[in-house]
Structures are given as structure tokens and as C-alpha cells.
């Protein structure tokens with residue numbers, strides 16, 4: 568499953584900079600995870616870094632968005648060239 572940010576979020580901005588895919592951004596009331604970018608950090612870290620740092624543990628699994636690890640890894644690999652270009656890479 569993918570992750571989502573619950574309404575308990577206090578907008579502290581701790582999770583946004585730790586996302587290797589730049590998947591987290593400020594939403595209207597709480598922070599939000601872009602499902603096209605979120606991969607639970609597969610291929611980067613052993614655990615989703617947002618869940619590691621969130622002081623409220625308010626980043627649960629999204630029961631409405633099921634993704635296998637292989638699907639998340641493929642998404643991460645698809646994004647890598649575009650993200651490298653955005654950061655000035657080849």
C-alpha cells in the first residue's frame with residue numbers, strides 16, 4: 568500500500584525534506600504525499616523516512632491505494648532520470 572498523511576498532522580515540515588523522491592509537500596490543511604512520487608523510500612532506505620521522523624506517527628498506509636514493493640521500485644526507477652535532470656545531473 569501507499570502512505571498518506573492523516574488529519575492529525577501538525578504541519579511541522581519535518582517529513583518534507585527527508586523524502587528522496589520529493590513526494591511530500593504542503594497541502595491546504597495538512598502535508599500531503601504525491602502518490603505518483605511516493606515509494607515508501609524503496610531503493611533508497613530500509614524504512615519510509617517520513618514515518619521515521621514524524622513526531623505524531625500520523626502517516627499510515629492508504630487502504631485505498633495498494634502497491635506491491637515491485638511497483639514502488641519501478642516507480643522509483645522511472646523517476647530517477649527526471650529527478651536527476653531537475654537537480655542538474657545528466
Ligand code: SF4
Pocket residue numbers: 572575576577578579580581582583598620621622623624625626
Ligand atoms: Fe505532518 Fe508528521 Fe510531516 Fe510533521 S512530520 S508535517 S506532523 S506528517
